[in-house]
Amino acid sequence: MDLGAFFKKEWFQFRRNIGVILIVLVLLPGAAAMGTAAFQQTIPEDVPIGIAAQDETVAETDMATIQAGTALYASPSRYDSRAAAEKALEREDVYLVLLVPNDTFEERADANITMISDQRLAPFREASNYTASVLDYQLDEQLPSDVTVTHERIGVQHSLSEYLIPTALLLVVVLYAFVYFPFELYRERDVFERVELQSRIETAVLAKIAFHSLLLIIPLTVFQLVSLSAGYRLSHFNPYTIAVIAVTFVYLTSIGGLIMFLSKLRRTGIYLNIGVMTGILALSSFVFPVGFFSSVRKTIALTLPTYHSMVMVRSTMMKGVSLALFSPRFELLVGFTVVMGVLLRASINYYRRAK
CATH class of the missing domain: 3.40.1710.10 (abc type-2 transporter like domain)
Structure with missing residues (x-):
């Protein structure tokens, strides 16, 4: 089977799971976008x-x-x-x-x-x-x-709710990569054994990541509609924002897949992914900038690629800046994505030998 055949399989799988997809990619983004109004101001100490x-x-x-x-x-x-x-x-x-x-x-x-x-x-x-x-x-x-x-x-004055829209969008991407995507791998664990008879697991996983990356257009559209209805001055569909979100989703799903294949596609991998996701959400300073926290937490956040993804998404959406402003930070993010892809392939080889 080639990449196109696996892509068709993902489409049919998408149609069968349309209920769950609507919850993850429509209801959750809408709730996250509207939930930004609940946050209040705070004062940093340093x-x-x-x-x-x-x-x-x-x-x-x-x-x-x-x-x-x-x-x-x-x-x-x-x-x-x-x-x-x-x-x-x-x-x-x-x-x-x-x-x-x-x-x-x-x-x-x-x-x-x-x-x-x-x-x-x-x-x-x-x-x-x-x-x-x-x-x-x-x-x-x-x-x-x-x-x-x-x-x-x-700069143009934005409300706190506007400021938090990029945060809510990236939150949806993280949840999708560490919850739904690993569950998809777990649910198809028996399929992967049959895939090896006609193709390779790597091709199937690549098709899955590519297909679900395209599905991110749905939450982007939901956030754009919410922003328009609320009168927010944000640009969700500029190419720089899309590029950062795409790269972020690829390295996050690569990490999620890496964990799943190292756990031999067992349910344990799902729990481990949720644990990793919790740590990322707690330490990446998604809601407030790193200057609002202690020096230790600031240092931790600055070492996490998700923090830099958040800053780039927020800047491209709110300020209209290009990714040239973040060079070489974006190039390092792409390099990290490549490394995670290599490690994902190594984990698939481990899974193949273990089976």
């Missing part, structure tokens, strides 16, 4: 801040002093220019940018520090106003000049 000079006349002592002063209540990082700092802001590497003037050490001089925040980062919008007040007071106390912090806001 804010990642980007620091850049306002112009070339700014001295190193000014930069070092502002960095040291903000380190007491934030996590400052230095950038070579305003443009570089604003790109980091778009990537959610930092949540604020401070532009340092050259007169912070002049006695009674008016030192105007510009603080830039992105209004599209909805959970941090209220916190940014609070941070501006703290910076204004603290820096004015620490420096000999009269410091004034001017708050500059960029």
Whole structure:
């Protein structure tokens, strides 16, 4: 049997399981999208801040002093220019940018520090106003000049519900990859033994991943309809969002399939997948950005590909940015997907030898 034959088999299987498919790909996305309205604002304790000079006349002592002063209540990082700092802001590497003037050490001089925040980062919008007040007071106390912090806001303001729509969409992808897809493999465990007589298990699994990847157009459409009805300004069907979701689904289903074949397609594999999914949802900082949590949890989230998938989906949907902004992060995500595909094939070989 070739890839086309397996693809037809998946289509007939889809028709037989239309009830479950409707629940997973229509009702669940709709409920997840509408459920974003239940979340409220919160205040982070340790804010990642980007620091850049306002112009070339700014001295190193000014930069070092502002960095040291903000380190007491934030996590400052230095950038070579305003443009570089604003790109980091778009990537959610930092949540604020401070532009340092050259007169912070002049006695009674008016030192105007510009603080830039992105209004599209909805959970941090209220916190940014609070941070501006703290910076204004603290820096004015620490420096000999009269410091004034001017708050500059960029980006179109989004509600928290809008901000959480990409989170809900990726949540559906994770559930589909770690719950429904492994169950499909478990349910067809007897079929795979017969497949080896005419073709290879790898071809059947590849067809299954490809077919279910195409089915993701259904939850994307549901989310788009919910967004339109709610008046949300989000772009679900831009090519960058679709590319990230497709890559994410492939590496997640590869992990799910890897677990199933290592467990020899037993029910234990389903439970293990649910456990892995729970860990991913708990540690990937899907709802609030990593800057809202402890340094340990932030480090864990930054090592998980699902966190970076979330940031890229959110940025491409809400900000309209291209994946070039996330290079080489997206390339690393594709590389990780390839590695998971290789490991999935190795697990199938293990399953074949074990049987």
